[in-house]
Amino acid sequence: MRLVGLTGGIASGKSTVSNLFKAHGIPVVDADIVARDVLKKGTGGWKKVVAAFGEEILQPDGEIDRPRLGQIVFTDPGKRQLLNRLMAPYISSGILWQIFKLWMKGFKVIVLDIPLLFEAKMDKWTKPIIVVWVDPETQLRHLMARDRSSEEEARNRINAQMSLDLKRSKADIVITNTGSLDELNEEFRRVLFEVTRPLTWTEFWLSRQGALSVLVSIIVGVVFCRKIFGSHDL
Numbered sequence: 039m040r041l042v043g044l045t046g047g048i049a050s051g052k053s054t055v056s057n058l059f060k061a062h063g064i065p066v067v068d069a070d071i072v073a074r075d076v077l078k079k080g081t082g083g084w085k086k087v088v089a090a091f092g093e094e095i096l097q098p099d100g101e102i103d104r105p106r107l108g109q110i111v112f113t114d115p116g117k118r119q120l121l122n123r124l125m126a127p128y129i130s131s132g133i134l135w136q137i138f139k140l141w142m143k144g145f146k147v148i149v150l151d152i153p154l155l156f157e158a159k160m161d162k163w164t165k166p167i168i169v170v171w172v173d174p175e176t177q178l179r180h181l182m183a184r185d186r187s188s189e190e191e192a193r194n195r196i197n198a199q200m201s202l203d204l205k206r207s208k209a210d211i212v213i214t215n216t217g218s219l220d221e222l223n224e225e226f227r228r229v230l231f232e233v234t235r236p237l238t239w240t241e242f243w244l245s246r247q248g249a250l251s252v253l254v255s256i257i258v259g260v261v262f263c264r265k266i267f268g269s270h271d272l
């Protein structure tokens with residue numbers, strides 16, 4: 039099994055690239071969706087976060103008021119670290135569960151779209167690592183347009199993450215998303231080719247098919263040995 043890391047900065051274009059992978063039949067685990075699920079009302083993550091941040095972060099229906107919590111954590115690094123610490127175990131186990139389900143279905147290549155892949159040190163799980171890079175002006179423009187946020191809010195969110203240039207220096211594959219969506223599509227073709235190369239032996243043994251081959255080989259080996267021993271005894 040090949041676990042491909044897909045990361046970048048906020049609004050650098052990860053979801054846009056994820057959608058291209060999905061359109062080509064490659065499954066994507068989206069850490070933002072997992073993070074939303076583990077904050078749903080009544081879950082373990084919700085209880086921890088409400089206990090730490092107080093009921094003022096709740097909407098009248100008891101769900102987390104995400105814009106309110108966002109305002110708090112993206113203007114206060116200490117509170118952001120606290121939120122990250124509280125949610126990290128739930129997010130990691132949620133991601134592992136999604137990977138397991140896809141593994142059981144027999145997928146050999148799985149993309150993990152994790153905005154904080156390096157910050158959360160999850161990069162050691164993935165190979166290759168794709169970083170979607172964009173220049174700071176375009177990133178700010180896309181973020182403000184998508185979230186209809188002010189420049190200050192957008193800059194706070196951008197500054198809450200490791201710099202995109204540093205992320206780019208840690209990448210195996212860089213997708214430069216400074217042009218049009220058509221140009222992004224062109225770049226994506228090259229990346230798709232790299233990501234769907236034949237599996238290495240290690241990746242094969244980690245796939246469901248590889249694990250089954252090992253199991254079958256062990257069973258055949260045991261049956262064979264029993265037959266040999268059996269005939270010696272006679």
Ligand SMILES: CC(C)(COP(=O)(O)OP(=O)(O)OC[C@H]1O[C@@H](n2cnc3c(N)ncnc32)[C@H](O)[C@@H]1O)[C@@H](O)C(=O)NCCC(=O)NCCS
Nearest residue numbers: 047048069070073104105107108122125152153154198199
């Ligand atoms: C603070 C929250 C409630 C704000 O929710 P909101 O709906 O406004 O934003 P959303 O979840 O869609 O995130 C948008 C983007 O913000 C960035 N982001 C989210 N959390 C963080 C964080 N803790 N640090 C830095 N950037 C972050 C990511 O690039 C993400 O793609 C939410 O982002 C959250 O629960 N964050 C903590 C969980 C987390 O670390 N998520 C990232 C998954 S690795």
Ligand SMILES: Nc1ncnc2c1ncn2[C@@H]1O[C@H](COP(=O)(O)OP(=O)(O)OP(=O)(O)O)[C@@H](O)[C@H]1O
Nearest residue numbers: 047048049050051052053054180184217218219222
């Ligand atoms: N090449 C492009 N040309 C024009 N718009 C783009 C391009 N790439 C991305 N966008 C737009 O920029 C915005 C941010 O892109 P996207 O949502 O894919 O970023 P992201 O990295 O997934 O963000 P987040 O970290 O918040 O999940 C979206 O509105 C998207 O449609």
